[in-house]
Amino acid sequence: xxxxxxxxxxxxxxxxxxxxxxxxxxxxxxxxxxxxxxxxxxxxxxxxxxxxxxxxxxxxxxxxxxxxxxxxxxxxxxxxxxxxxxxxxxxxxxxxxxxxxxxxxxxxxxxx
Amino acid sequence: xxxxxxxxxxxxxxxxxxxxxxxxxxxxxxxxxxxxxxxxxxxxxxxxxxxxxxxxxxxxxxxxxxxxxxxxxxxxxxxxxxxxxxxxxxxxxxxxxxxxxxxxxxxx
Numbered sequence: 001x002x003x004x005x006x007x008x009x010x011x012x013x014x015x016x017x018x019x020x021x022x023x024x025x026x027x028x029x030x031x032x033x034x035x036x037x038x039x040x041x042x043x044x045x046x047x048x049x050x051x052x053x054x055x056x057x058x059x060x061x062x063x064x065x066x067x068x069x070x071x072x073x074x075x076x077x078x079x080x081x082x083x084x085x086x087x088x089x090x091x092x093x094x095x096x097x098x099x100x101x102x103x104x105x106x107x108x109x110x111x112x
Numbered sequence: 113x114x115x116x117x118x119x120x121x122x123x124x125x126x127x128x129x130x131x132x133x134x135x136x137x138x139x140x141x142x143x144x145x146x147x148x149x150x151x152x153x154x155x156x157x158x159x160x161x162x163x164x165x166x167x168x169x170x171x172x173x174x175x176x177x178x179x180x181x182x183x184x185x186x187x188x189x190x191x192x193x194x195x196x197x198x199x200x201x202x203x204x205x206x207x208x209x210x211x212x213x214x215x216x217x218x219x220x
Contacts, residue, residue, distance in 0.1 A: 035210075042116060042199070042210030043156070090155055099144050099203060103155035 002026050006091045006104025013081040013111045021076040021107050023091030029102075031094040032074040033058070034066065036087040037106075043090065049074055081111040115139060116202050118211035126219055129190045133214045135200030136182045144203040145176055147185050149196045150213065156199055159185075190218045 004025045013019055025032065033048035045058030049068040063085060065077040078085060091104040118135045125131050137145075145162035160167065162174040162183050173186040183202075187194055195218045200211035 033208075040120070040212055042114075042212045044210075045208070099146065099161070100158045101148075101156075101201075101208065103157070106153075106155050 004091055004093050004102050004104040006089075006107055008107060009105065010108050011110070013078070013109065015081060015083060015111060017081050019078050019081065021078075021089055021091070021109075023074045023076065023104055024072050025074075025091075025093040025102070026072065027093055027095070027102065028071060029093040029095060030071065031096055032068070033092045033094070033101075034064070034074070034076045035090045035092065036060065036085075037090060038087050046076065046089075078109075081109075083111050085109065086111045114211075115204075115209045116200055116211040118198075118200050118214045120212060120214060122215040122217055124217045124219060125190055127190055127192060129218075130186065130188045131190060131216065132187075133185045133198055133200075133216075134182055135184070135211050136180075137200075137202045137209070138181070139202070139204050139209075140181065142181075142202045142204050145174075145183050146201040146203075147172075147174060147183075148199040148201055148210075150199055151196050159198070187216075190216075192218050192220065194218050 007022045030051045034046040035043040047066040049055045089107045092101040147159040148156040149159045150156040166175045171188045175184045197213040197215045199213045202209045
């Protein structure tokens with residue numbers, strides 16, 4: 001079982017560059033989400049999706065875009081990277097029957 | 113005030129010890145509660161849900177106190193493999209809010 005697959009695991013960007021973090025899940029979950037995790041802070045929700053074609057903003061959406069063209073895929077785009085976006089990013093897929101979140105392995109992003 | 117607050121620790125305990133973590137939440141509309149475990153440089157994984165009546169899973173016991181708005185996690189007979197960060201998670205109308213985590217190190 002692949003679960004949630006997230007790539008890349010590591011990335012270094014220069015300020016102003018753009019990139020896309022990929023996320024795919026094979027559990028047929030409708031609800032997917034992106035979080036960032038910073039030292040001393042809990043995971044914070046960036047964007048989420050309740051199904052294909054539907055996305056919405058979370059707690060810290062600025063500087064990020066998402067799309068959900070299929071149930072399986074939920075990519076996160078950084079439009080113009082800033083040092084404040086240096087963080088660990090987690091994609092998650094939620095089993096709405098139990099409330100359990102299944103996370104990808106995380107993507108460590110450094111913006112110089 | 114943070115929505116979900118945890119003592120960051122670290123808690124350093126010997127093998128075999130009993131250790132307890134508390135977590136407080138601010139939104140009285142919170143509906144469901146969880147403890148997740150996160151190993152160093154890994155993704156969080158569900159440890160256990162927390163039910164109103166309290167629940168136990170082996171050496172782990174979770175309690176919920178809605179009146180005081182806190183949840184707790186008790187680990188009995190600590191093992192070296194319990195060393196991790198424990199995240200308190202509160203669901204407010206399908207909006208999951210995470211505590212910053214409590215770090216536990218179990219020493220031989």
